[in-house]
Amino acid sequence: TQLLEQSPQFLSIQEGENLTVYCNSSSVFSSLQWYRQEPGEGPVLLVTVVTGGEVKKLKRLTFQFGDARKDSSLHITAAQTGDTGLYLCAGARSGNTGKLIFGQGTTLQVKP
């Protein structure tokens, strides 16, 4: 059973379209991170959200942490081919310092 469920697992869209990736759990997290991974490389941190309801923007990417700190979303506006990659959410739970729990990932393919 995956503690953090990401959806969709695979997304193929045309350049210029908008998309949203979801990361859901029945557990509360102290913080939640989003990483992006390209083929043959390790994940790279995009953002960390720590407060319920928090919204962070990174250029065309908007990240939101749910009010109850059980879920998060990543919205990309006007996707570009350079956005192609694997997006991973990762949650940290209170008392489990150092043990980040990762979702299964969302593979995004943006076609020109």
Add this chain to the structure above:
Amino acid sequence: NAGVTQTPKFQVLKTGQSMTLQCAQDMNHNSMYWYRQDPGMGLRLIYYSASEGTTDKGEVPNGYNVSRLNKREFSLRLESAAPSQTSVYFCASTRTSGITGELFFGEGSRLTVL
């Protein structure tokens, strides 16, 4: 800027063979981690070391051992490799084991067990 360096990048083993994956970081980080990545399953924590001299089990420790050799180096050993251990292994480090710390990952080690 080396960051986190893993060796080897690729390895093929036969069932029952042993091997050690090496990881070194040059960022003076206290905490280091070993994850495995399998299709459709994200990253799963094998072992971690919150600080030099300590190691703890993660979600999937069976079949693995680790050594925190010093502050820079954290190795992962497979004593008797099994096909189920075919995976991509990532080493990561962070400045502290605080819950909001950014993980810095190596490029991965792709292991195939026949």
